Amino acid sequence: MKKRIAIFASGSGSNAQKLMEHFKRSNEIEISLVLTNNADAYVLQRADNFEIPTHIFDRNEFYHTDEVVDLLKNLEIDFIVLAGFLWLIPKSLIHAYPGRIVNIHPAILPKFGGKGMYGDHVHHAVMAAGETEGGITIHYVNESYDEGEYIYQARYRIDKNDNLEMVKFKGQQLEHQHYPRVVETIVKKISK
Numbered sequence: 423m424k425k426r427i428a429i430f431a432s433g434s435g436s437n438a439q440k441l442m443e444h445f446k447r448s449n450e451i452e453i454s455l456v457l458t459n460n461a462d463a464y465v466l467q468r469a470d471n472f473e474i475p476t477h478i479f480d481r482n483e484f485y486h487t488d489e490v491v492d493l494l495k496n497l498e499i500d501f502i503v504l505a506g507f508l509w510l511i512p513k514s515l516i517h518a519y520p521g522r523i524v525n526i527h528p529a530i531l532p533k534f535g536g537k538g539m540y541g542d543h544v545h546h547a548v549m550a551a552g553e554t555e556g557g558i559t560i561h562y563v564n565e566s567y568d569e570g571e572y573i574y575q576a577r578y579r580i581d582k583n584d585n586l587e588m589v590k591f592k593g594q595q596l597e598h599q600h601y602p603r604v605v606e607t608i609v610k611k612i613s614k
Contacts, residue, residue, distance in 0.1 A: 425609050426454040428499045430507040435465025436594065437505035437526060437601055442472045444602035451609050455497055459484065459509055484512065491518045501609050504563060505601075508540055511563050522612065523563040526601050528593045530557040530575055535568030545589045548580070556580050556589055558596045560604050574604045 427445070429438045438456060445451050456469035457477045469476045483489050491514055494502070502515075504525040511523060527535060528544045539547065548556050557577035562570035576599075578592040 423614060424448070424450060424452045425500045425612065425614060426452055426498055427501050427503055427605070427609065428455040428457060428494055428497070429453060429465075429503050429505050430457050431463060431465040431505045432458060432460050432508045433463055433465065433506050435463065435468045435505060437597055438465050439468045440598045441503060441505065441602050441605065442468065442474065444606065446472065448606075451606060454499060455494075457490070459507075465505075481509075484509065488514060491515055494518070500612060500614065501605075502563075503601075503605055506541075510537075510567060511565070513565055516563065516565055521562060524573065524605065524608065525561055525563050525568075525570070526597055527559045527561065527568050528556075528590075528597070529559065530555070530577060531559040531561065531568055531572065535559075537567050539568065542586065542590070545586055545593070549584075549586065549589060554580055556593055558593060558600065560601060573608065574600060576600055 431438045442453050445453050453474055455475050456465060458465055459479060461478050466476050479490055502519055502523040529548055534544050534547050555577045557575055559572055560574040561572045564570040576596045578596055
């Protein structure tokens with residue numbers, strides 16, 4: 423029986439796309455559900471292209487009911503991957519999936535992490551600080567933004583002539599290269 427992953431995303435879903443592509447032909451792992459808090463998120467189209475079911479939820483459902491946790495349990499989801507999901511994960515979900523929720527952050531944590539540090543905000547902060555390296559951090563999710571145990575980090579060089587788009591591009595290349603592989607390694611180790 424395949425291990426089942428749910429992806430949470432809030433926007434375009436380029437990392438979700440890479441995960442869907444990576445696991446499409448896997449005999450051991452499948453992407454079983456994509457969830458979003460944004461009815462206009464392009465990730466919904468990406469999921470539809472792969473014929474993966476989706477679920478849209480609002481703040482009340484996520485934070486004040488058990489509906490999302492119940493849905494995941496009913497679908498026998500084994501593991502959760504955050505891919506550009508911007509809300510803090512509630513305690514109920516963390517307790518339901520201890521050590522089974524991961525996120526990717528577009529910087530080398532602990533620098534440039536925490537509330538409000540996502541997407542271009544991170545890249546602007548890295549550039550404003552005059553960093554010569556950028557990177558990614560894949561980490562477990564706990565009850566605070568970007569404070570879970572680190573799983574994997576990778577770096578890229580920031581050249582003095584790099585603009586925001588170049589820094590974003592370099593970071594996304596690393597995300598797309600490493601996130602599916604790291605997720606697969608972790609999920610293969612968990613017991614069903």
